Amino acid sequence: MGTPFDETAIDNALADLSAGEKAWAATSLRRRRELLDEIHARTGRFAEDWVRAARTIKGLDADSSLVGEEWMSGPLTLLQATAALSATLSALETGYSPLAGIALQEAPGGRVAVPILPRGVYDRLLLNGFRGEVWLRPGVDAETARKRAGLAQLDPTATRGIGAVLGAGNITSIAPLDALYELYAHNRVVALKLNPITDPLYTVFEMVFAPLLELGVLRILTGGAVEGSYLVHHDDVAHVHMTGSAHTHDTIVWGPGQEGLERKKEHRPLLDKPITSELGGVSPTIVVPGDWSDADLRYQAQHVATHRLHNGGYNCVAAQAIVLSADWDRKDRFLAELRTAIERAPRRAAYYPGSDGRVADALASYPDAERLGPGAGRVLVEQLPRTDTPLLRTEYFSPVLGVVELPHLGGAFVHHAVDFANTELTGTLGANVIAHPATIRRLGIGFDRAIERLRYGAIAVNTWTGLAFLAPRAAWGAFPGHTLDDVQSGIGVVHNAFLLDDVERTVVRGPFRPAPRSLLRGEPTLSPKPPWFVDNATAATTGRRLTEFYASANPARLPGIFLSALRG
Template sequence: MQPEQAVAADTVIDTALAELAAGEQKWSRLPLAGRRALLDRMRTLTGRHAREWVEAAVRIKGLDPASPLVGEEWLSGPYAFATSLTAVSRTLESLERGVSPLANATFGTAGGRVTVRALPAGLYDELLLSGFRAEVWLQRGVDAVTARAGAGLAQLDPARTHGIGAVLGAGNITSIAPLDTIYELIAHNRVVALKLNPVTDPLLPVFEKIFAPLIELGVVRVLTGGPEVGGQLVRHERVAHVHMTGSAVTHDAIVWGTGPEAAERKKAGTPLLDKPITSELGGVSPTIVLPGEWSTPDLEFQAEHIATQRLHNGGYNCVATQAVIVSADWPQKDAFLAALTAAVDRAPNRHAYYPGSDHRVAGARTSYPDARRLGRGGERLLVAGLDPDTDEALFTSEYFAPVLGIVELPGSGAGFARAAVDTANEKFTGTLGVNIVAHPDTVAALGTEFDTMIERLRYGTVAVNAWTAVGYLTPTASWGAYPGHTLDDVQSGIGVVHNAWLIDGIERTVVRGPFRPAPRSVLHGEWSLTPKPPWFVSNRTAARTGRLLTDFAADPRWTRLPAIFASALRG
């Protein structure tokens, strides 16, 4: 950055933070009803400008506007944001009435912990996500009475604000930065300076329109610029707290600095950053496939499922599956791997838009010269024969690109399940999300061993026969790393976001889905009416279904449901 540019950036940041300091006073005087009205207005604006949002995302990612892949941008963009605004607004309405957001929650127990059912949260969820469930697991020792009393976090005392929070937005999923901004504002009662990732700068005009109610009040400012601007922002004396989404490398550069001095600071435990920081940093996410007796349609569906977990958004997801753990002794292993290879190979082609993607894929090719090159241009890598006892690059480096590894472990039944959990916990960097794919008969046969498997997995979201991204899309679920990470060993980050009920003391979220899509699910005794989910990369009507779901999220009405169902069934 040239000196004159640095001066200009300083001026912009100083002005924004001065305005936020004044806005904080207004926010502290705004009652819960007023805050809720602002969120409701934003939800309306999200619906009004959703198409503009998606069109900007399509241009950023180089998608064909006519491709079904555009559905990813509807679902992971305005749809996710609108559903969250609705859920947070309802939380504020409860608090306004002096009622805990968890007053009517369904509590349970699992693994010696109290749980809160997050999905379904109402009849609409029962219909639109039939067969999907999610539970938030509370940390050990947090009981239902304590959870009800603590739900609401900083909004339990709305007049007590906590300064200015700096949010460094992500460059991949376009709802991350808006969602993190709302969480900082509501859960922590901080006014927000949001710095967009340069990849998403083209979204600035639409974000300014949607956030207009908060911008006009002076409680949100949206900034653009490169790493230098972000660095100036987070170190500004007016900023009280930092939240970021990105890589552990970026996190460490913010906290400790760069170069040899950073290593010395880290060793001495004297961070360069002089304020608290929370983060969501991704990692190497595994999918564990438990052996069972699967039909050919089961093999093909789950192969498409795992291909989606890797290739959604081109592989540029913090919770994209990077390693598949299978049993070497599973009689159907070869058939499954053949189906998975075919699914990865035939998935729609797309532009490698995220910076550094080609370089990271080239690095993987160097590390694994025998990897299979899949896709139209050979841009996807499938790496077989990975040894969990070797320090494999694929286990420790988040490629953030279409690279997928296969790990084979011996055994079957409970023995394989235990070995797979040990591998997932001990060999892979990060704790954001892990997936389990298991036939219902296998789950039943394992019994309590399967429950123990879930309990032992040290991940912030565990998904059974679903992708952990369903947890991301569930506003009342939590999203973040498994608790316990520290600044000097940050792994997948510190803290949680989303969490629309503002629950305190969260350990993880557990998501469950149907093993088969409808109608096969019903024919085989699973109560689920969900066809192939619209987030599958192979869904033919994903764009239309995503648009219809977004319209519904912005303005829920029963009359919108038939069109959604009709589109989903054709997917």
């Protein structure tokens, strides 16, 4: 950063990787599993350094509860991913499918559903009441799913060249996870270029990934757009994966400015190699009307505020459009609670570049919007038009939230809300649905059909799609079917520690109420308010303790986690 562009560092890194590809082809499944175990141990060892660097990037005070986000979406996520991927390699190493012994289920539409949460006793304890599954594409049967699980590790000697990974600047585990997916799912050695925002993590990542660096199958690079462009267009690179915006994707594929627009119009991509991508969009949270108590309204308003404000709003899956029933008799009370939750969420810096400009753009489009929170930096736009309005088409990637009201109640509302999300909102990365358990029971198969009809790569029912990002065996990416010239939220998936083929979506579900209130209302879940809620007072302590537990798997640490979680 701030120095003249030098091609030498990238050329040398790619030369190293060309040699490293031969080493990777000769690396046995057992050794590949051992490498994951070594990275797991080193992640635990350097977790505190990781979080300290993340605090610097995001301007968080050491005593802020929001530091919990950095523990959970940073080293904790990589710890869980390496452990899950190691288990998959262990199965393949002994000649079994990663799905051996797992009872596959049926999802709506005759799809195969692979259960991914809970897996094991610790999931059942720490995420009690949460569950998840990956739905495969229609027509894929259980036998085929088991046979194909493992992807490129089914033939580890068949390597596939060098993959260039352009890391994200918002969530600090994205770049490491994407690099591992290239190596293990696709059998490509990796040139990982960090987003300049995350340069303070360079040394931490070097320490964590030392075993892969020493083997020559990973190189970590820094630099800005010039370096990134040189890397992805380099003749030695066989494939590109990026996380970012659709605009950045199109600049890479078609070229910048007017020339890029002309190329796109004529279907003449500038990039001469395959690219996969995880992009953002306008994610909805559909609030299904029901008989909610005052406590339900307050809790779910805090939940929705978290959908938007986690990580300051700089998440590709952050909710931007809240879909409500105009006829719900509790609508006004819910909106009042939502304003309060947004207003009271902890103060934090607008660290992501361009945030203030995007907020200003939203205010220019909606001059009557409410400005809430510390410094009035959060924007709430009510009574949005139901079509043809910027907030439904533009990912603001900042603390901007809109509210759309649709007619009807019950099944008719759900039907219209799904149609609205599918047709009016840009992107297909994630959708949230919040519904009272009694409403879900009353709608029955109609509710299941609604979830099936949502065309999103991750769907969360009574939880946040961020859980699908954090769960290592969940597949993460846009709904399949996008193309280079209409990329929406991207092409392909990542994470996916079972290494499943033919993925369509991930569906996660959580409890409508936290414990102990859930137990008093007859819902069998012991989970208190989740630690990823932005107003969770003990999130930093809980996040640290969870990270320490997943690093060591020492059950003696569990009581401390439960105590901190309950206090949150």
